[in-house]
Amino acid sequence: MIKFEDVGKKYPNGFEGLKHVNLTIEQGEFVAIIGLSGAGKSTLIRTINRMHDVTSGKLTVDGVDVMSLSGKQLRRFRRKIGMIFQSFNLITRTTVIKNVLTAFVPDMPWFRSTFGIYTKEEKLKALECLDKVGILDKAFVRADQLSGGQQQRVALARTLAQNPQIILADEPVAALDPVTAKQVMDDFKRINEDMNISVLINIHHVDLALNYATRVIGIREGEIVYDGPASEATQEVLDRIYNGRVDKEGNVQKEVG
Known part of the structure; x- marks a missing residue:
């Protein structure tokens, strides 16, 4: 289980990447994290394996306070968490x-x-x-x-x-064509279901998030604005997450100006 309790992340320049995040993610869930660029998606998943330190609140994985770990303990902890990158x-x-x-x-x-x-x-x-x-x-x-x-x-x-018990994926299909992206997402889904590995994917393809994840977390300016089943992420919900810049096909429109 991954548990965020009033978690915040403030960078040295004063920018708040996360604000008062409260989440509980059970073992074996397939979670997609969606939102505009800079909303805090990558920050959220990278706090789980301590690539980023939280600056307030408490983050635990299987009851272990992530910020309490150092040295060998931290390295051993990270072995249980796989990380997939776009590159x-x-x-x-x-x-x-x-x-x-x-x-x-x-x-x-x-x-x-x-x-x-x-x-x-x-x-x-x-x-x-x-x-x-x-x-x-x-x-x-x-x-x-x-x-x-x-x-x-x-x-x-x-x-x-x-x-691993958990796989974190930071934009794993961003550099792939649509057909290949679906094939890779099929792999994530099969591994999640067959091996009961928790999968958390930060993804900018809204359609893939809704089609593959069982749960969607929408983040906007560091705050969670939606957390629920993918099937209930209506157009109204997507408008709230993306500030009205996502169409009915799941394409995010670039900001003009």
Whole structure:
């Protein structure tokens, strides 16, 4: 369980990224976080794994106060939380399987990590994770030879190798074409349902958020303005989240002027 209790985040320049956030997210939920650029979507998910520190309130994960962690405790805590980025963050000049194997490095003795020595069990686990996202056949291909969608699947397989309880995804399909974006979202949905992994996705595609997530959190200027089932996110709700700049097809209109 992830619990935000009156959480705020203020940056050194005085900007408030989050204001009085109160949320409870149960294990196994698929949550999409939507809102305009700069509304606080990325800030919200990045506080969960302490990429950003909260400045007020309390944030707990499975009863653990996130801000109380440091050193080895914090590193161990982060191992339970996978993070997917828009830019994939792969080592593009090496093979797909070697990218997935990097998931084991934090838990390896220094000599094995230094020389890239992996056990048979680790290699089998990496191949299993690639199979779960449908690109086992690309295991020994260089990452830079893959399409954008395939690279995002490698990043997802690498995250699965951690055995996470939670996956945070920061605009994971923003750089993909519509067809590929849906394929990647299918992977997230299947992993969520089959493995009971909590998935929190910060996403700017409103239609994908409504079609794939079971719960939608709308954020505007750092405040939660909607939290409920995707099926109940009406046009009126979307207008409140996006300040009237989203059409009936789910396209966000750019601000003029």
